[in-house]
Amino acid sequence: QYAISIRDLHKTYDNGHVALKGIDLDVRENDFFALLGPNGAGKSTTIGIISTLVRATSGSISIFGKDLQTHTYETKLSLGIVPQEVNFSQFEKVGDIVLTQAGYYGLKGKLARERTEKYLKKLDLWDKRDNRSRMLSGGMKRRLMIARALVHEPRLLILDEPTAGVDIELRRSMWEFLQEINNRGTTIILTTHYLEEAENLCRNIAIINHGEIVENTSMRALLGKL
Ligand code: ADP
Ligand code: ADP
DSSP: OEEEEEEEEEEEOTTSOEEEEEEEEEEETTOEEEEEOOTTSSHHHHHHHHTTSSOOSEEEEEETTEETTTSHHHHHHTEEEEOSSOOSOTTSBHHHHHHHHHHHTTOOHHHHHHHHHHHHHHTTOGGGTTSBGGGSOHHHHHHHHHHHHHTTOOSEEEEESTTTTOOHHHHHHHHHHHHHHHHTTOEEEEEESOHHHHHHHOSEEEEEETTEEEEEEEHHHHHHHO
């Protein structure tokens, strides 16, 4: 079973810029997968389409065998997305940001509160639950985005450049955390332009360049070629 299958995905932005030129990609359930590529390659566009924030020009995506376009809500329930840019309200309280997201996924009452507590604790943010998010450091904001993406316990977690601009200590602890949730059965896809990050974490990789997949192999095979 594939966590995600992408077929012939194209994206041309309204200004005529061609960002994706027919992407095909399969990621197996339980994989830890890296989408590598230089800036401007099309990584964020791909994630934007998966998270339904960006509309594809053509092509299809299925998540655990279900088509994203025809089963949008169902597929969204099995997806957690950590975008590159902070996109929560700076004035909302940390706890409320996670609790609100739980509500989007249909979690209610006690369960929503328990999950919020669980993931804020896991990401070391429970003490900050009553703080407004603008008071958080960059690393804490990054952790908050991960807590928010996990509150509904998705089967597939996708992170866009999760450790960009993060100090080495936090990077290491994020790596450990991601490895742990992957070990417990969550499929993870991350984008990165650090080969080292992929090398440390990922079993399989694809390299995207100028909107095309130019390599799709195991991390071990890639390292053998370098
Ligand atoms: P990456 O995440 O790999 O850095 P992106 O997916 O952000 O790449 O960008 C792919 C290409 O699409 C880049 O050339 C970028 O300039 C362009 N692009 C991204 N977003 C937009 C947009 N909203 N409108 C026009 N072009 C865009
Ligand atoms: P909006 O109408 O505000 O765009 P959405 O339901 O698209 O509402 O998203 C609400 C918030 O949740 C946004 O900040 C968005 O980035 C984030 N989000 C959307 N889809 C997902 C997802 N699958 N996993 C995690 N966060 C998501």
